[in-house]
Amino acid sequence: MATxxxxxxxxxxxxxxAPGRRQGIPDATVARLPIYLRALHALNExxxxxxxxxxxADAAGVNxxxxxxxxxxxxxxxxxxxxxxxxxxVYQISRELGLTQHWRVAIVGIxxxxxxxxxxxxxxxRGFEVVALLDADKASVGEDVNGTxxxxxxxxxRLVAELRVxxxxxxxxxKAAQEVCDRLVEAGxxxxxxxxxxxxxxPADVQLRxxxxxxxxxxxxxxxxRKALAADREARGDAxxxxxxxxxxxxxxxxxxxxxxxxxxxxxxxxxxxxxLPQAVST
Amino acid sequence: MATxxxxxxxxxxxxxxAPGRRQGIPDATVARLPIYLRALHALNExxxxxxxxxxxADAAGVNxxxxxxxxxxxxxxxxxxxxxxxxxxVYQISRELGLTQHWRVAIVGIxxxxxxxxxxxxxxxRGFEVVALLDADKASVGEDVNGTxxxxxxxxxRLVAELRVxxxxxxxxxKAAQEVCDRLVEAGxxxxxxxxxxxxxxPADVQLRxxxxxxxxxxxxxxxxRKALAADREARGDAxxxxxxxxxxxxxxxxxxxxxxxxxxxxxxxxxxxxxLPQAVST
DNA sequence: TAGATTGTTAATCGATTAACAATC
DNA sequence: TAGATTGTTAATCGATTAACAATC
Numbered sequence: 001m002a003t004x005x006x007x008x009x010x011x012x013x014x015x016x017x018a019p020g021r022r023q024g025i026p027d028a029t030v031a032r033l034p035i036y037l038r039a040l041h042a043l044n045e046x047x048x049x050x051x052x053x054x055x056x057a058d059a060a061g062v063n064x065x066x067x068x069x070x071x072x073x074x075x076x077x078x079x080x081x082x083x084x085x086x087x088x089x090v091y092q093i094s095r096e097l098g099l100t101q102h103w104r105v106a107i108v109g110i111x112x113x114x115x116x117x118x119x120x121x122x123x124x125x126r127g128f129e130v131v132a133l134l135d136a137d138k139a140s141v142g143e144d145v146n147g148t149x150x151x152x153x154x155x156x157x158r159l160v161a162e163l164r165v166x167x168x169x170x171x172x173x174x175k176a177a178q179e180v181c182d183r184l185v186e187a188g189x190x191x192x193x194x195x196x197x198x199x200x201x202x203p204a205d206v207q208l209r210x211x212x213x214x215x216x217x218x219x220x221x222x223x224x225x226r227k228a229l230a231a232d233r234e235a236r237g238d239a240x241x242x243x244x245x246x247x248x249x250x251x252x253x254x255x256x257x258x259x260x261x262x263x264x265x266x267x268x269x270x271x272x273x274x275x276x277l278p279q280a281v282s283t
Numbered sequence: 284m285a286t287x288x289x290x291x292x293x294x295x296x297x298x299x300x301a302p303g304r305r306q307g308i309p310d311a312t313v314a315r316l317p318i319y320l321r322a323l324h325a326l327n328e329x330x331x332x333x334x335x336x337x338x339x340a341d342a343a344g345v346n347x348x349x350x351x352x353x354x355x356x357x358x359x360x361x362x363x364x365x366x367x368x369x370x371x372x373v374y375q376i377s378r379e380l381g382l383t384q385h386w387r388v389a390i391v392g393i394x395x396x397x398x399x400x401x402x403x404x405x406x407x408x409r410g411f412e413v414v415a416l417l418d419a420d421k422a423s424v425g426e427d428v429n430g431t432x433x434x435x436x437x438x439x440x441r442l443v444a445e446l447r448v449x450x451x452x453x454x455x456x457x458k459a460a461q462e463v464c465d466r467l468v469e470a471g472x473x474x475x476x477x478x479x480x481x482x483x484x485x486p487a488d489v490q491l492r493x494x495x496x497x498x499x500x501x502x503x504x505x506x507x508x509r510k511a512l513a514a515d516r517e518a519r520g521d522a523x524x525x526x527x528x529x530x531x532x533x534x535x536x537x538x539x540x541x542x543x544x545x546x547x548x549x550x551x552x553x554x555x556x557x558x559x560l561p562q563a564v565s566t
Numbered sequence: 567t568a569g570a571t572t573g574t575t576a577a578t579c580g581a582t583t584a585a586c587a588a589t590c
Numbered sequence: 591t592a593g594a595t596t597g598t599t600a601a602t603c604g605a606t607t608a609a610c611a612a613t614c
Binding site: 351355362365 | 569570571572573574
Binding site: 060224 | 313314316317318320321322342343344379380381382384386388395396398399400402403405409410411449450475476480481482492494496497498499500502503504505506507508510
């Protein structure tokens with residue numbers, strides 16, 4: 001049955017809606033659907049016909065309430081007391097994600113990363129096909145990568161039109177990324193995946209997502225440092241020394257400020273000199 | 284001055300805390316700090332000495348309230364009426380992220396992606412150094428990639444200990460990823476960045492992040508499909524036809540269900556056959 | 567001083583989670 | 591029927607945002 005919808009003021013004029021279907025799937029849910037789908041594909045190949053939210057949650061690394069809540073946004077596709085039909089769920093999630101359509105991908109920037117992406121098998125797996133490789137370097141034009149020739153970036157508008165490219169992947173250096181992005185948009189590409197370590201801007205009707213290696217590393221470093229500080233505090237058996245350590249670092253910062261134009265790197269500390277990290281536990 | 288801290292029940296016994304420093308930086312903030320840092324580095328190199336939250340927000344692609352809120356979690360590093368000192372902010376964010384330390388990275392799986400990662404310059408840029416490359420394939424052992432030799436995976440415990448590896452990067456096929464992950468953890472690595480398209484499990488004290496290419500593509504496809512459906516509705520000038528299109532897709536789904544064991548792929552539709560996508564606008 | 571901009575508050579929004587009635 | 595498991599509710603939590611007093 002149709003859920004009554006959240007009671008927002010705007011709901012006063014809510015239009016009639018298809019039964020069992022809500023108007024929008026939350027972003028957080030959309031981001032998890034590919035994970036569920038991957039797990040379900042594996043289960044399907046193992047011959048599993050039915051799965052409970054609890055088991056799927058296990059496979060996806062989340063909790064079962066989240067699985068049920070997420071899947072409920074697609075419709076009522078489970079059976080109480082039984083679980084979800086694996087194949088049916090694969091189909092419904094695939095459809096919701098648009099994977100029952102065929103998406104044509106162009107990769108721009110055929111350096112190390114571009115090569116890796118062009119050769120990446122998982123790319124082509126479900127609904128995606130790399131149809132064009134482009135680069136600004138005339139030396140690499142004509143090279144064949146995994147069956148697709150590298151074409152000069154100036155051919156972008158023609159290729160996008162002829163090959164009906166839906167998705168552009170940017171694997172250029174950061175410097176070139178915004179211009180390449182603009183040219184993709186100009187050529188009519190409305191979804192872009194950016195691997196270049198820079199912020200891009202696109203019109204509101206263009207989807208932009210990014211994969212940012214160095215950001216991920218820095219987030220890891222943040223947590224690693226926190227663990228090291230906590231371990232340090234633990235070792236001293238002193239609840240205050242964590243604060244003390246932070247204070248010491250603060251003092252370093254203040255010193256840097258007072259020096260004004262001192263280069264940030266000057267304050268660097270290696271693990272050797274300072275707090276030993278909790279590593280090489282096996283020794 | 285020290286903020287009073289959020290009034291949680293546990294706050295009744297709140298210990299005295301370093302002035303100007305809160306106890307925890309929200310995850311969402313931590314994830315944005317590297318973006319701010321990148322923008323600040325660029326500004327610094329352009330000789331900009333001071334920046335407002337508004338200008339930094341522009342450079343980072345967020346709004347200024349978010350910038351101020353995020354930076355306030357680090358301390359009061361701005362000057363009212365003036366803005367933030369670029370160099371000082373670079374230093375403070377670097378320190379908070381742990382980039383004033385030196386992190387040693389091991390990459391496991393030296394296929395296309397592993398090669399690209401090993402050659403990726405941005406890696407080494409700020410505080411990270413690739414110190415080891417490992418692979419299970421004896422044929423690739425001994426190969427030199429960007430100055431680092433490829434070593435056999437069986438040497439992992441020794442290398443992690445000797446080179447004091449902090450961060451492990453998994454670039455193996457999905458099948459091998461969990462075992463590699465276990466071996467990294469066993470060897471004492473406490474931060475892992477996973478590029479393999481599979482869910483990994485680690486002990487609670489190990490940091491795990493992932494970079495998932497195919498998930499990103501699928502999220503793009505979802506939004507692209509939504510745009511195509513919206514455009515379709517628009518073209519018909521009929522507010523209902525969107526719901527009608529979804530109903531038609533639902534019917535397809537029901538059909539698939541009634542067929543029971545039908546393969547999910549059987550329901551695939553290409554863009555050619557169905558709704559034309561809003562592409563090749565330039566023609 | 568007048569103008570500019572931070573740091574903080576409080577309102578709002580969206581996501582997560584536990585719990586359980588519905589129901590297979 | 592008894593047991594299992596979904597789908598939904600409602601409480602809670604965390605993130606976002608606008609607004610503005612503080613203050614340079």
